[in-house]
Amino acid sequence: MSESPHDQQRRAERSRVPVPPASKSTVRPLSSRERAAAALRTAILDGTLRPGERLNDQELVEWLEVSRVPLRAAIHDLVDEGLVETRAQSHTRVATPDxxxxxxxxxxxxxxxxxxxxxxxxxxxxxxxxxxxxxxxxxxxxxxxxxxxxxxxxxxxxxxxxxxxxxxxxxxxxxxxxxxxxxxxxxxxxxxxxxxxxxxxxxxxxxxxxxxxxxxxxxxxxxxxxxxx
CATH class of the missing domain: 1.20.120.530 (GntR ligand-binding domain-like)
Structure with missing residues (x-):
């Protein structure tokens, strides 16, 4: 049975979809932002960084070995998660539970x-x-x-x-x-x-x-x- 024009078009569209080789891993390495966020999250959860403790950018840059841009992005992520608090022109600190x-x-x-x-x-x-x-x-x-x-x-x-x-x-x-x-x-x-x-x-x-x-x-x-x- 011959294919209809519609079936031919669908087959052509599917043939253009890139399929990664099965032998290659699709797991990508973490970005600097993700690594910094993960390290800070762990330090907060295990008590290394305590509630209310101020977070100094320069100290964190040296500790985490990342630049300031991914560090600030990581801190922003943790603010969204509720683990860090920031106040403009004032402080960045570990959240204080209520x-x-x-x-x-x-x-x-x-x-x-x-x-x-x-x-x-x-x-x-x-x-x-x-x-x-x-x-x-x-x-x-x-x-x-x-x-x-x-x-x-x-x-x-x-x-x-x-x-x-x-x-x-x-x-x-x-x-x-x-x-x-x-x-x-x-x-x-x-x-x-x-x-x-x-x-x-x-x-x-x-x-x-x-x-x-x-x-x-x-x-x-x-x-x-x-x-x-």
């Missing part, structure tokens, strides 16, 4: 991380499942210990374990920086005395069982309960 917005931050984490868990947990392989379970048990142990810094750090590692296990790059790309920023603000706005530590520890037990049985809905509900949704 405890009055704690519920907003925890609700954000619960809604987003619960969604990631619902999609991710049913398809976990043994290694990813074991990793998430290990981090959930670390959170439980930290809650029993009652140390704020340990609770915050173990919790961030659990968030990363879920994101690293998620096979949907669109979802992880859209949620990673939001989750990290929300965690930064939430983890520096609460005191263990504000929490029902026994209830939260039991919720981690529920999450562990959900992950072990690959039950995404159960994992989502456990995380939503953990964040009081």
């Amino acid at each position: 405890p009055s917005r704690l519920v907003e931050y925890t609700q954000t984490i619960g809604a987003l991380l619960g969604g990631v868990a619902r999609i991710t947990v049913p398809g976990l392989d043994e290694a990813r499942s074991d990793s998430i379970v290990e981090h959930a048990l670390d959170v439980r142990s930290a809650l029993e210990g009652g140390d704020t810094a340990t609770i915050a750090q173990s919790h961030l590692l659990l968030i990363h374990a879920f994101l690293d296990a998620c096979s949907n790059p669109v979802l992880t790309g859209a949620t990673r920086t939001v989750l990290e920023a929300a965690h930064f603000h939430a983890s520096r706005s609460f005191q263990p005395s504000d929490l029902d530590l026994d209830d939260l520890a039991q919720t981690m037990d529920e999450l562990v069982e959900a992950v072990r049985t690959l039950d995404g809905v159960r994992a989502e509900l456990a995380l939503e309960h953990f964040y009081d949704l």
Whole structure:
């Protein structure tokens, strides 16, 4: 059967679409701006740079080994993420969390991380499942210990374990920086005395069982309960 003029046109159009060779990687190296933003983000999240700490351009240029232009672009990105604050003709500094917005931050984490868990947990392989379970048990142990810094750090590692296990790059790309920023603000706005530590520890037990049985809905509900949704 001969092709119609329409089919011939469609085939010609498809033949002009460049298809990269399968053997070549499509992963591009990070730009100076992206490298600077990633380094600053990590330093803020792990406490190397503390809330309210002023950021000096010249010191950062020397530390990060980038020029001033990509540095300022990186700082602008972190302002958009809520990790850095700037004021014209005044200062650039690490954001200072507002405890009055704690519920907003925890609700954000619960809604987003619960969604990631619902999609991710049913398809976990043994290694990813074991990793998430290990981090959930670390959170439980930290809650029993009652140390704020340990609770915050173990919790961030659990968030990363879920994101690293998620096979949907669109979802992880859209949620990673939001989750990290929300965690930064939430983890520096609460005191263990504000929490029902026994209830939260039991919720981690529920999450562990959900992950072990690959039950995404159960994992989502456990995380939503953990964040009081």
